[in-house]
Amino acid sequence: MKRFHLHLAVDDIEKNIRFYSALFGTEPVLRKPDYAKWMLEDPRINFAISARGARPGIDHLGIQVDNEGELDGMRAQMVAADAATVEHEDAECCYAASNKYWVQDPQGIAWEAYHTLGTIPVFGRSKVPGIRIGTADSGACCAPRAR
Secondary structure, eight states: OOEEEEEEEOSOHHHHHHHHHHHHTSOOSEEETTEEEEEEETTEEEEEEEOSSSOSEEEEEEEEESSHHHHHHHHHHHHHTTOOOEEEEEEEETTEEEEEEEEEOTTOOEEEEEEEEEEOSSSEEOOSTTBOOOOTTTOSSSOBOOO
16 A cells, blocks of 8 residues: 655754644654654655755655555556656665655656665665765755756
8 A cells, every 4th residue: 555755854853853743643653863754544644854954845755655566556657647767776765775766746846656675774875876865965865866
């Protein structure tokens, strides 16, 4: 089953963790000094925030899938949307290891479709040229560079 994903860049991680924990009625399932994630069932969303120097607001959007078959289906939908699709196998991003595909919508907002394989102890490392890791000057977590 698919889960909607929203990642926001925030300027004060602790203030935002308090706000979203109260709003969602639960604490994050993953909490790091610069990152927090809630896996909500109602609504079904993977909601993440990070304070890594990016301008506050939408960092990227996505669809998290449960298996590689669903990921292949999402890739086909991205291609059908006439979007240049970037494959990112064995991605290490946002404290997780994943296989993923990236596209940008007509406004330039990064979208990812991904299958999480496990957790990692660091925010991330990039293995694909043109993929960036979220730092003060890079923007989205691991999104393809803006056009």
